[in-house]
Amino acid sequence: MEPLAAQLVAVTLPGGGARGAYQAGALLAIAQLTRSAVLPFRVLTGSSAGAVNATYLAMHADDFLTATRELADLWTTLAPRRIFRTDARTLAKIAFAWLADLGFGAWVGTGRARALLDTSPLHDVVRSYFDSAALERHFAAGLVHGLGVTATNYESGLGITFFEGSETIRPWSRSMRAGVRTKLAASHVLASTAMPVFFPPVEICGRWYADGSLGLTTPLSPAIHMGARRIIAIAVRSASTAPWPKVTGRHPCPADTAGLLLNTVFADALGPDVERALRINQTLRLVPDSAIETQLTALRLLDVLVLRPSVDPATLVLHTLSRLPRGLRHLFRGLGASDDAGWDLLSYLGFDGAYTARLVELGYEDTTARATEIRAFLSGAQLPVRVTARGQGAFTHP
Numbered sequence: 057m058e059p060l061a062a063q064l065v066a067v068t069l070p071g072g073g074a075r076g077a078y079q080a081g082a083l084l085a086i087a088q089l090t091r092s093a094v095l096p097f098r099v100l101t102g103s104s105a106g107a108v109n110a111t112y113l114a115m116h117a118d119d120f121l122t123a124t125r126e127l128a129d130l131w132t133t134l135a136p137r138r139i140f141r142t143d144a145r146t147l148a149k150i151a152f153a154w155l156a157d158l159g160f161g162a163w164v165g166t167g168r169a170r171a172l173l174d175t176s177p178l179h180d181v182v183r184s185y186f187d188s189a190a191l192e193r194h195f196a197a198g199l200v201h202g203l204g205v206t207a208t209n210y211e212s213g214l215g216i217t218f219f220e221g222s223e224t225i226r227p228w229s230r231s232m233r234a235g236v237r238t239k240l241a242a243s244h245v246l247a248s249t250a251m252p253v254f255f256p257p258v259e260i261c262g263r264w265y266a267d268g269s270l271g272l273t274t275p276l277s278p279a280i281h282m283g284a285r286r287i288i289a290i291a292v293r294s295a296s297t298a299p300w301p302k303v304t305g306r307h308p309c310p311a312d313t314a315g316l317l318l319n320t321v322f323a324d325a326l327g328p329d330v331e332r333a334l335r336i337n338q339t340l341r342l343v344p345d346s347a348i349e350t351q352l353t354a355l356r357l358l359d360v361l362v363l364r365p366s367v368d369p370a371t372l373v374l375h376t377l378s379r380l381p382r383g384l385r386h387l388f389r390g391l392g393a394s395d396d397a398g399w400d401l402l403s404y405l406g407f408d409g410a411y412t413a414r415l416v417e418l419g420y421e422d423t424t425a426r427a428t429e430i431r432a433f434l435s436g437a438q439l440p441v442r443v444t445a446r447g448q449g450a451f452t453h454p
Contacts, residue, residue, distance in 0.1 A: 064201055065434065066284030067097040068276060071104020071269040072292035072322045073251065073404035075369050077131035077412035079109050079290045080124070081419025082363050087124040089427050095120045096434055097288070098201040101217070101278040103268030104322070107205040107248035108182065111240070115190040117199040132413040138181055139407045141174040142381040150174065171256040172387070179246055186242040195221055202282035205240060206268030207247035210257060215271025217278040218244045228281045233271065235281050251321065254405065269322050276329045276360065285356060288433070291364035293324040309392025315400025322404070330360050361433045366422050370399040372414050376406040
């Protein structure tokens with residue numbers, strides 16, 4: 057079998073809006089634990105907020121510690137105005153567009169309303185930091201083997217992973233997902249972050265795309281197709297659900313419905329994916345090594361380390377609403393969000409520095425608590441299988 061030291065290590069970063077701050081804290085902890093001068097992950101994949109984090113790391117692959125510090129600072133100092141246009145004029149224009157479409161569309165036509173929020177500031181931020189020249193340098197130097205960003209095609213519903221990297225990576229096509237080689241640009245990252253209803257869709261080559269988490273039901277898959285055999289996956293949802301608000305027995309408000317929608321969009325598919333990998337791995341252990349080495353089977357061993365929040369991020373959003381700009385606060389209150397409702401919605405869209413700073417801190421603390429395990433994993437050691445904390449398994453080879 058292939059030596060562990062020779063296997064490509066990947067980081068997989070699923071999406072979750074403002075919850076992506078948790079990943080920044082976890083990555084900073086990994087950088088400080090490993091003291092690695094360069095990026096220890098040669099394969100990076102991400103969707104939604106994870107796509108932002110993955111591309112930022114890839115563009116700074118030659119200085120891992122500085123990159124993670126800057127990424128953590130970016131999330132800690134985040135303000136809503138850097139994500140949405142929050143002025144009253146813009147929000148009123150959006151409101152009237154929805155009113156015209158829903159209330160008078162039968163008489164005046166539709167198509168005015170594109171989304172509930174104007175994310176042009178986010179587009180400016182991503183375009184300002186996206187450095188294609190840096191990516192090219194790191195691909196050529198071998199610091200990054202592959203980078204994949206997933207978005208969901210509006211027409212087909214397919215999860216499309218746009219990737220760039222080594223020529224040894226081949227495009228793939230599987231049920232409801234595909235990998236397409238391209239020269240990555242800011243538009244691919246923005247398409248991956250386009251939460252349906254809340255964020256407007258993004259056009260790429262004449263086709264429209266939404267958040268990558270919608271179409272990516274197997275989040276480990278892109279890294280596998282790009283050659284990784286050891287993957288650290290950083291989830292943004294805890295294993296347990298947040299407790300219900302203080303007011304119980306009430307009818308769900310639109311904010312609760314929107315939170316449910318976003319929980320569905322960002323459904324944690326890592327758990328089932330790792331469980332599937334574990335079952336395949338157990339089967340592979342019954343197969344002779346010679347059959348694997350001679351490629352009589354398309355399966356390969358896969359080692360996965362999953363990091364996830366120790367507490368549900370929705371429990372950390374209390375008082376976030378009161379800190380948002382007046383226009384956004386009015387919108388969310390109109391949907392029914394309060395200190396007692398809409399926690400999930402705010403945990404995804406509450407781009408408030410105090411909240412994201414707490415998520416960065418939580419990611420750092422949770423990851424530091426697993427220091428021994430992480431160091432051993434990145435060094436190539438095989439640890440005992442512990443399904444609740446870390447799954448080992450296999451997945452189909454591209």
